[in-house]
């Protein structure tokens with residue numbers, strides 16, 4: 641796959657004699673490119689990485705950013721062929737989803753479907769087939785877009801991200817990993833090795849909903865994931881997360897607090913959802929939607945997801 645700006649390319653040429661001249665010139669900003677074949681090699685190379693160095697996985701975000709100039713790396717480390725970063729398997733500490741697992745891998749995995757059907761639902765919402773075949777779970781976290789579809793699900797499931805460097809491994813909650821608009825807590829010498837879903841909790845109920853401009857292949861105006869348990873008719877351990885309603889994906893902590901231990905009634909669910917959209921989110925007006933629309937849609941989506949999940953207790 642040719643990388644824009646990595647090698648001298650025709651897009652830097654204007655035409656005729658100028659084109660020939662330009663072709664002779666080295667592209668000063670061309671980054672260093674490498675494609676290591678093992679995790680150990682990647683970690684060695686990351687020791688010399690700077691804040692401008694990037695890891696290239698599926699490239700669905702980065703190739704666009706190289707083209708627009710949003711990202712101008714000094715170095716591109718292409719990890720796409722590193723086998724240790726692939727694979728989905730049940731381990732003692734939870735369901736291990738290798739960093740390079742694509743949306744298509746999530747859709748094809750019986751393990752993921754059984755353990756976290758909402759992650760499959762979210763993966764199914766990401767772009768068209770071509771994008772699903774390349775877009776990775778780590779790339780979704782790496783870009784840290786507030787509109788990312790997989791991220792609210794990972795928040796709601798209390799997933800952890802496992803970071804690897806030559807210095808060792810560390811893990812943190814995905815909800816702590818994302819720390820601002822397109823920002824995360826990865827150090828320059830680290831990469832995401834895997835995402836880990838915690839061991840299954842009996843009786844957990846999940847829901848996912850994305851609202852976009854159209855039914856398929858759209859960027860989210862609002863995206864929500866929810867997880868809760870119903871014990872003897874009362875709501876427990878609710879975790880809800882929303883995207884496209886703040887600079888980063890947010891946990892709806894007010895919703896969780898208001899509904900903990902509560903016997904669900906339509907009026908209680910509505911009041912909690914209303915309060916959450918007033919306090920937990922900070923939507924903006926942009927090309928896709930207005931802040932007021934996002935708040936109202938988030939309220940309605942939360943309310944209907946809650947009713948769906950606890951319908952046998954309402």
Ligand SMILES: Cc1cc2nc3c(=O)[nH]c(=O)nc-3n(C[C@H](O)[C@H](O)[C@H](O)COP(=O)(O)OP(=O)(O)OC[C@H]3O[C@@H](n4cnc5c(N)ncnc54)[C@H](O)[C@@H]3O)c2cc1C
Pocket residue numbers: 694695696697698699700701702703704719739740765766767768771774775776777778779780781782783787788789790826830831832833857858859
């Ligand atoms: C046409 C189109 C439609 C799209 N539709 C959607 C959509 O509906 N929903 C949605 O959520 N997204 C969508 N996207 C965005 C994109 O596909 C996702 O964010 C995808 O998950 C990115 O994964 P990637 O492997 O392609 O990442 P890349 O582009 O390779 O990388 C993205 C970022 O993650 C970092 N990164 C990658 N792997 C690692 C790692 N292992 N460790 C640390 N950092 C890493 C990179 O350095 C980079 O900063 C769309 C993109 C396009 C072009």
